[in-house]
Amino acid sequence: MVTRQTKVLIIGAGPTGLMMACQLARHKVPFVIIDKKEGITTETKALGVQSRTMEVYQQMGIAREALRRGSIGKAVNFLVKGKPIQRIHLAEIGKGLSPFPYIHILVQHENEAILEQFLTTENQSVTWNTSLQSLSQTETEVEAVLLDEHGEPFTVVAEWLVGADGASSMVRKQLGMAFQGDTHEQTFFVADCQVDWENADDELHICLEQKDFLAFFPMKGAGKFRIIGALPPEFENTKGIVFEDFITDITKEMSIDLKVRNTTWFQTYNIHHRVVSDFQRGRCFLAGDSAHIHSPAGGQGMNTGLLDAYNLAWKLALVVKEQADDSILKTYNEERLPFAQELVKSTDRAFSMIVSKNPITRFLRLNVFPSVFKTVSTQDRIREFAFKRVSQIGINYRDSSINRDYKIDGFSNKAPQAGDRFPYLETSASNSFKWLSGTAFKALYFFTERKEDTIVRLKNYFDLSDLEIELLQFDKKRYEEYFEGLGIQEEAFFIVRPDMYIGYRSGGVDLMDLEVYFERLTG
Ligand SMILES: Cc1cc2nc3c(=O)[nH]c(=O)nc-3n(C[C@H](O)[C@H](O)[C@H](O)COP(=O)(O)OP(=O)(O)OC[C@H]3O[C@@H](n4cnc5c(N)ncnc54)[C@H](O)[C@@H]3O)c2cc1C
Known part of the structure; x- marks a missing residue:
């Protein structure tokens, strides 16, 4: 069997793995990155790029391209029973705190395309159609058995391995690490489509009703939206379900006057809240969804994975170049695990509030939540606190042993x-x-x-x-x-x-x- 040697082997070329590769390329560290798919994702998936990610993109010289391909989330509107009750400006919500004081809308495959392009400019590339089969490690190296595009096994021996292979991570399973947490019973849906209605195209609309909710996220292009909501229970076990089977009934019940057409992506999914207890085992690391998954409330998932990779890469570079002892690598877990744990908890709380069937929570959701949101956006100190949290610019590593x-x-x-x-x-x-x-x-x-x-x-x-x-x-x-x-x-x-x-x-x-x-x- 053919054996290749490298310094760092990255498993998975989603946003997390691609960011890891880009950062190692910036630091001039030799690496190999593989993915079982044939190219970057074709699905839109994550939509929101937080300010902290944009700051990292700026340091990499790719922020301008991200801005060119995406759009700015200008405002959020709350509609109760189809009637607008609150409009909150978002375009400058973080003014003075970041060069990107807003949430930038750029779908996941565009982010991946920009990162892949960055790799090309560094004369690096992803080895696609290649999957991890098994791995083992000693005190000095990691050995991974991979299957190439023809199904032929080969071995890569690396000093370090990064598992960025998503929620069902084989790296995590091979390392025998538990993914503790829970899965919500309810099924949700996501659909990208064209919406004909009277509401603004470039703003977020959250529609609330006694029992249900729908969120409309603006996407690039006139009338294009991402719609998310809870799948009606009667469709829970229906195979081959399509968006048009149920969306008209939901919007009618919620008194939202609209027409939906040209659905380009539709998926049902369950929401998990899970996190590993350590981001490192020996010479292997976990990053992104392989280490933590949570509800999409707040648009944090992809951003957290990107920033995990950003935190680990410079430390790995110091170690590979023998400028630092490998003890520095334990601070990756020290710095990133507490944030992941808190994120999983807080998104779970926010999500439970959104979907709760409890009459008091439902009352609060309908009558109090939109005003609280307004207060958050208009009171300077609260606005600053909330923006720092959601945008991820407020993450600190004060308890880390190296600062x-x-x-x-x-x-x-x-x-x-x-x-x-x-x-x-x-x-x-x-x-x-x-x-x-x-x-x-x-x-x-x-x-x-x-x-x-x-x-x-x-x-x-x-x-x-x-x-x-x-x-x-x-x-x-x-x-x-x-x-x-x-x-x-x-x-x-x-x-x-x-x-x-x-x-x-x-x-x-x-x-x-x-x-x-x-x-x-x-x-
Ligand atoms: C429906 C949906 C909506 C979402 N909406 C949002 C949102 O609005 N905002 C947000 O921030 N996040 C959202 N997310 C979450 C976001 O998509 C993830 O957090 C993000 O993709 C995580 O990136 P990752 O690189 O860690 O993992 P992934 O994107 O899952 O990438 C893992 C990669 O590893 C590869 N791989 C897996 N196993 C192997 C193997 N054995 N060998 C080789 N390669 C392998 C896969 O092919 C894949 O390319 C959403 C996700 C879904 C599914």
Whole structure:
């Protein structure tokens, strides 16, 4: 049997696996990515690209293409018994918090196409029509038996393996890892179609009624919508069911005046809430749906998988290039598992509220929920809190063992901490994300009085380091707005990780302490 060697083997080329491959390509790490399908998905599936994903796309240089292919979710409307009762603007809901202060609508296969295109520009490609059959690992390597497009087995030996093979993950099963959680009894449907009605084409419409709900998500193209709802119980076990069999009855019952035509995608599905207890076993990792699945409420699934891969890739790159000890890899689980667990819980709660048959919950859903939504969007602090949560820009890794805060009395209370995403700060001339391009660590030195000897010592220190670290300097006289935004009084020093998170924050430069940070990071 033919055997190939590589550094990282990625199983699955859905959004998660593709992002993993793109990130490894950015970090110049050799890898092989395989998928049993013959190409990227043809289904639209996920629809919402959250701000944090767009920020990552921007760092990769593909945000513009994502914007060109998609559209912005402008507003959400609540309709009760067919009558509009609340309209909430979404186009600038996260203004000042992200360069992408909205939810971007771009279907999953378009996201996958953009990522696959990125791989091509890096002279890399997916090995399609190839499936994982089995895997085993020792302390030093992973061996995977794969079947090629002709059904011939071959072996890939890799230093590390990433299972991005979706909810029914064979990697997870081969590793003997449980996928704990539950499946909701009720069946739901999703349909992409043309809708003729009087409501706006480019806005989200949530239609509520005593017993039922329908959500209409705008898609690119006039009158094109994704409709989701609960399948009427009498159709639960019907084989060969089509959308037109039941949608007219539902909309009539809910007093929604519309005509549906040209259904391009229809699927019924059950909703699961499941998460693994660890994202790593030995030399194998799980990412995306193979590690966590939950209801589509909030449009988080695809985004979470993309960001799992983004978190793991730079750490794997350091290890493969022998710039860090493999102990850093345990922080992938440390940083991503708590978020996945919380997400599974919170989407379950939101979902239960949407589908509950309890009369009190139904009353709240119809009479209170739309106003609560309005309050969330209009009260600045609540809006900011909600936007940070849904957009995933608020995820922090403050409890991670590799991040470090030092001499924090030089910062105001609103200052970002070690483990936070580096904030997006806008001035009339520029913004803080301009500093965070590329794959290197960034050392950001903010000073009131320029200390030449400190700068020389920092430069020498970084020159001697195995890591790639870029030093950027900010004089208060010129960058006062950033001092304000970052809560800096006189002097501050940050190390920003390749994933745009603050790894280290200090009220000044202390090389001895910086050494503690880097030793902890690289082992
Ligand atoms: C009907 C529906 C609607 C959805 N709506 C939304 C939404 O609105 N918003 C949202 O964020 N998410 C939504 N999702 C979820 C979203 O689609 C997933 O979270 C996302 O696809 C996860 O990406 P992934 O790469 O982790 O897994 P997947 O997309 O499942 O990709 C896994 C890949 O692994 C491959 N594979 C599997 N087994 C093997 C093997 N043994 N060998 C080789 N290759 C293998 C598969 O062919 C596949 O390409 C929806 C999903 C469905 C089904």
